[in-house]
C-alpha cells in the first residue's frame with residue numbers, strides 16, 4: 001500500500017510492449033485510476049474528488065466520463081504511453097444495466113473495459129483473506145462482504161459513510177460541509193475530531209454487527225476512505241467485539257485490487 005501511495009502523480013518509464021494494468025474506481029466521493037506493470041508493480045495513479053456516482057449508480061454520465069478522460073490524459077503524460085484498456089468494479093448486487101453504464105463511462109473516456117469485478121473481490125485481491133469480513137466504508141455507502149474459505153458468502157450495502165461523519169463535524173463546528181470535509185481529511189485533526197465523530201462510528205459499527213450476525217465472522221478488515229480516520233478501527237473493534245484491522249491508505253485498496261485484476265476476465 002505504501003509503495004502504491006508513493007506513486008501518486010509520479011512519472012515512470014514504460015518499455016515499449018509493456019502490458020499496462022489499469023484499474024478505474026468510480027466512487028461516490030472520488031474517482032481513482034491506478035496503473036501497474038505486468039508484475040503488479042505500481043507505476044502511477046491519479047484521483048479526483050467527484051459527485052457523479054451515487055450509491056453505486058452513475059448520476060452524471062458526461063461528468064464521470066470527463067473525469068476519467070482527464071485522469072487518463074494525466075497518467076499518459078506521466079508514463080509517455082497510451083492507456084488502452086481497464087478493469088472496473090461495481091458494488092455487489094449492481095444490476096446488469098447499471099454495470100453496463102459503468103462500463104460505458106470508462107469507454108467514453110477511450111478505454112476498453114476488459115473486466116467488471118465486484119468491489120469486495122477487487123479489495124481481496126490486495127488483502128488475500130480466506131475468512132472474515134471486508135468492511136468498505138466509503139463516502140455514501142458501507143459495503144460489507146463476508147468471506148468463507150476464500151469466497152464471498154454474503155454481502156451487504158448500507159447507506160452510511162464519510163458524508164455522515166462530515167455532517168456531524170459541520171454541525172458541531174458550524175462550518176460549511178466542504179470545510180468540514182477538509183478538516184476531516186487533515187490527519188493532524190484526527191485526534192481532536194475522534195471523540196466528536198465517535199457516535200457516528202459507533203452507529204456504523206452497530207450496522208456492521210447487525211449484518212455479520214450469524215455469519216461467524218472472527219475478524220474485520222477495514223477499507224475505504226472513511227477508514228483513514230486515525231483510531232476509528234478501535235471504535236469499530238470495541239463496538240462490534242470483533243478484532244478490526246486496516247491496511248495503510250485504506251482508500252487505495254479497492255482501486256489497486258481492480259488494477260491487479262485488469263486483463264483477467
Ligand SMILES: Nc1ncnc2c1ncn2[C@@H]1O[C@H](COP(=O)(O)OP(=O)(O)OP(=O)(O)O)[C@@H](O)[C@H]1O
Pocket residue numbers: 026027028029030031055056137138139140141142161162163181184185186187223224225226227228229251
Ligand atoms: N484522510 C482522510 N481522513 C478521513 N476521511 C477521509 C480521508 N480521505 C478520504 N476520506 C473520506 O472517505 C470518503 C471517501 O471514501 P472512498 O474514496 O472509499 O469512497 P467512494 O468509493 O468514492 O464512495 P462509495 O464507496 O460510497 O461509493 C469520503 O467521505 C472522504 O471524506
Ligand SMILES: [Mg+2]
Pocket residue numbers: 027028136138139224254
Ligand atoms: Mg468505494
